[in-house]
Amino acid sequence: MDILTLTLIQTQMAWENPQANRQHFKQKIDAIGEDTDLILLPEMFSTGFSMNAQKLAEPTEGPTLHWMQEQARSANAALSGSIIITENGKYYNRLFFVFPDGSYKTYDKRHLFSFAHEEKSYDQGEKKLVINYKGWKICPLICYDLRFPVWARNKEDYDLLFYVANWPDLRVSSWDILLKARSVENICFTAGLNRVGHDENNNNYNGHSAVYDPLGNLLTTANYEKECTQTLELDKHQLRSIRKKFPFLDDRDTFEIT
DSSP states (O other): OOEEEEEEEOOOOOOOOOHHHHHHHHHHHTTTOOOOOEEOOOOOTTTTTTTOOHHBOOOOTTHHHHHHHHHHHHTTSSSEEEEEEETEEEEEEEEEEEESSSOEEEEEOOOOGGHHHHHHHOOOOOOOOEEEETTEEEEEEEEEGGOHHHHOSSSSSOOOOEEEEOOOGGGGHHHHHHHHHHHHHHHSSSEEEEEEEOTTTSSEEEOEEEEEOOOSOOOOOOTTTEEEEEEEEEEHHHHHEEEEEEEOGGOOOOOOOO
């Protein structure tokens, strides 16, 4: 299909309270009010960006994944966001991409935010993920990954790159610049879903969730510093036309990350 409908839910979250956050996001999903193909939730959407992994971690097949499966089936849409997971005695900031039928793919955050000592609580992911969904190739990444263009480099000819995040307002200008840069250098649609509000680590968040086309033009129109939900259509015909007119990916470097 040429059109992919994308919904971004930019909202505040309850600190370290998975049950409250699941209920909150259920209300947001129920209120979308139109058909959509893919719904994005923030990084660590069930807890906020907490380093309290031992207390908050769930097994992979835990209550939040089951909740995501229920919501995906109910909305008849894919649902994606990251949560805190424990597996084999380790802890991960793990993104789930849950399909409408309840099946799912996972991606573990590659770049851990050392500024907040994330690497002391979580283990690093090793594998990039590219998903095939409704004829689109989609690459999901998490927050701090945005600062590392080599990891995001479009070697797989993906169509949509997206980031789910808890990105504080003090550095939001970097968020704006880097999201746009990722769209231009990878010649793809690029989405970033951030939160708003305040957390118990004294961080403030002012959103700036955005979607850019493959030329770096901003597609989202909502007041992006407040709580909002926005749904928009991405057109693969536009993507193909841009890549045909500007075949810059043909000149990309080849490399392997070790």
